[in-house]
Amino acid sequence: MLTMKKIILGFPAVCLLLTGCAPAHINLVSRYTPSATEFERKIPVERGQTCKVVASIEDARTPEDVASGFGWKQVESKDVIAWLQSGVFSLESSQYQLVRAEPANAVAATSALMQTQQSQQTLNMSIKLRKMYIVSLTTSKNATIVMSVDLSNAQGLSIGQTYVRGTDTSVNWAGGEGETNSAFHSSLEQVLSKIDQYVADQCKSIAASNTL
Amino acid sequence: MKNYFAILSLSLLYACASPIYKPFPIEAGSKIKNSDVVLGVAQKEIIGEILPAGPAGGGILGAIIEVSINASRATAAEAAIVPVRDQLLNFNAEEHLQGAVKRLVMPISWVGNGSLALSKIVTVAEYDKRLTASEKNAVLILTVAYSLSPDFKNVKVYCTANLFPNTDELRKMQFDLYRSNSTINQADAIKTSMFNALYHNTLTYSKPLDVTVTDLNGAAAAWAANNGSKVNAALNEGVEAIVAMLALDLQTQNNLSAPGKKVEGKVESYQVTVAGQSLDVVRSEKGTMSATGKN
Numbered sequence: 001m002l003t004m005k006k007i008i009l010g011f012p013a014v015c016l017l018l019t020g021c022a023p024a025h026i027n028l029v030s031r032y033t034p035s036a037t038e039f040e041r042k043i044p045v046e047r048g049q050t051c052k053v054v055a056s057i058e059d060a061r062t063p064e065d066v067a068s069g070f071g072w073k074q075v076e077s078k079d080v081i082a083w084l085q086s087g088v089f090s091l092e093s094s095q096y097q098l099v100r101a102e103p104a105n106a107v108a109a110t111s112a113l114m115q116t117q118q119s120q121q122t123l124n125m126s127i128k129l130r131k132m133y134i135v136s137l138t139t140s141k142n143a144t145i146v147m148s149v150d151l152s153n154a155q156g157l158s159i160g161q162t163y164v165r166g167t168d169t170s171v172n173w174a175g176g177e178g179e180t181n182s183a184f185h186s187s188l189e190q191v192l193s194k195i196d197q198y199v200a201d202q203c204k205s206i207a208a209s210n211t212l
Numbered sequence: 213m214k215n216y217f218a219i220l221s222l223s224l225l226y227a228c229a230s231p232i233y234k235p236f237p238i239e240a241g242s243k244i245k246n247s248d249v250v251l252g253v254a255q256k257e258i259i260g261e262i263l264p265a266g267p268a269g270g271g272i273l274g275a276i277i278e279v280s281i282n283a284s285r286a287t288a289a290e291a292a293i294v295p296v297r298d299q300l301l302n303f304n305a306e307e308h309l310q311g312a313v314k315r316l317v318m319p320i321s322w323v324g325n326g327s328l329a330l331s332k333i334v335t336v337a338e339y340d341k342r343l344t345a346s347e348k349n350a351v352l353i354l355t356v357a358y359s360l361s362p363d364f365k366n367v368k369v370y371c372t373a374n375l376f377p378n379t380d381e382l383r384k385m386q387f388d389l390y391r392s393n394s395t396i397n398q399a400d401a402i403k404t405s406m407f408n409a410l411y412h413n414t415l416t417y418s419k420p421l422d423v424t425v426t427d428l429n430g431a432a433a434a435w436a437a438n439n440g441s442k443v444n445a446a447l448n449e450g451v452e453a454i455v456a457m458l459a460l461d462l463q464t465q466n467n468l469s470a471p472g473k474k475v476e477g478k479v480e481s482y483q484v485t486v487a488g489q490s491l492d493v494v495r496s497e498k499g500t501m502s503a504t505g506k507n
Contacts, residue, residue: 065256067332133256138264139279140286169287
């Protein structure tokens with residue numbers, strides 16, 4: 001006799017059968033939209049701020065590492081860089097100003113910006129996607145994003161490097177596209193919060209050393 | 213039912229690992245001129261294993277409690293494992309594995325001029341595609357996973373190895389040996405199902421932590437200490453050990469070497485050399501092989 005427990009626990013199994021005809025791909029969105037709580041916690045822009053950060057983002061994963069599965073489904077992103085860029089540049093309301101650049105000319109753009117704006121606080125920030133994956137953990141799932149952040153000055157000299165990791169562990173209902181996107185959104189939200197804090201700290205530190 | 217999710221997850225991770233042992237048929241050696249080798253590693257970082265929750269009473273409440281316990285354990289494990297993962301950001305398991313396979317498996321005579329390919333997609337569909345595309349006599353598919361045990365006190369490396377025939381002669385040999393469950397003659401069957409393997413085994417390496425710890429965070433900190441020296445050493449040894457065990461298994465006659473017949477063997481011991489050190493290997497009575505790293 002079927003008990004309620006069996007029905008509940010058997011639900012994912014039924015989903016497996018029902019999704020036999022479902023698409024074998026999970027498509028990730030290409031645009032990050034900050035949640036309402038993120039907007040609320042942001043510090044308002046301080047006009048006239050002097051810390052300018054020329055930011056570039058690139059995918060540093062190997063071709064093999066880009067391939068990703070979740071259960072039997074392929075996880076695909078048409079434009080992961082666009083998604084990350086929309087996330088990183090949503091940070092612009094913080095204590096620094098981000099300026100977009102392509103990875104190939106980011107250092108030159110930083111130098112040019114420093115000369116034209118006569119700003120001592122002009123940094124180059126190179127963000128690289130190192131890992132991005134989602135896995136099943138018994139009845140849960142975990143989405144992880146790891147990025148490296150390299151800060152250098154206008155001359156290209158390193159100021160600091162850090163790794164930032166965002167991870168979301170939640171119940172895996174049916175391994176669907178919506179919940180997969182939601183898990184990655186949550187992971188990126190954590191990554192962005194850490195980048196925000198890191199850049200703000202570096203800008204403060206430079207400002208403090210300039211006033212000495 | 214409580215093991216349903218564990219089995220499901222492990223099957224996805226380990227590509228339907230099975231305790232059934234199919235020894236390499238010695239007579240196949242002369243019939244295989246060359247073989248492609250596919251190395252399947254799905255994971256991007258070390259896995260923190262989760263012990264699925266036991267029964268938490270009947271009814272919907274019990275089921276909800278069970279799922280909640282699993283979620284809680286998963287969350288705790290994923291948070292605790294971060295220091296270990298951070299120390300392994302530059303650890304390239306695939307590179308180590310490919311190096312070991314090139315040294316220990318590719319020189320086997322029946323591999324011949326076969327190629328070695330890495331697959332980050334570990335599904336039967338992907339494996340079927342690779343078997344179909346191969347122009348060699350056989351395809352050896354190795355699915356590897358590495359993890360911390362549920363209490364984080366052991367580093368584990370697993371390998372499920374399957375050799376699939378790719379000529380009519382070898383397919384006939386496979387069918388004759390395993391006709392009771394072989395689906396090799398069915399056009400719509402999964403080609404890389406373990407039922408259609410000419411050789412199959414599961415190889416496991418385990419390395420215990422050499423310090424006393426009381427919880428997941430303590431164990432993770434111990435593995436991650438000194439720039440992750442302990443976890444790096446264990447994974448390097450584990451990768452070498454499973455490939456060394458595989459090479460040994462593919463070339464050694466043992467008391468279970470009776471393809472196609474159910475033989476209850478006895479436990480056997482071997483030794484493999486890993487990084488110049490001798491490592492004890494045990495073959496269980498069912499044929500699977502395991503090694504434990506020394507401290």
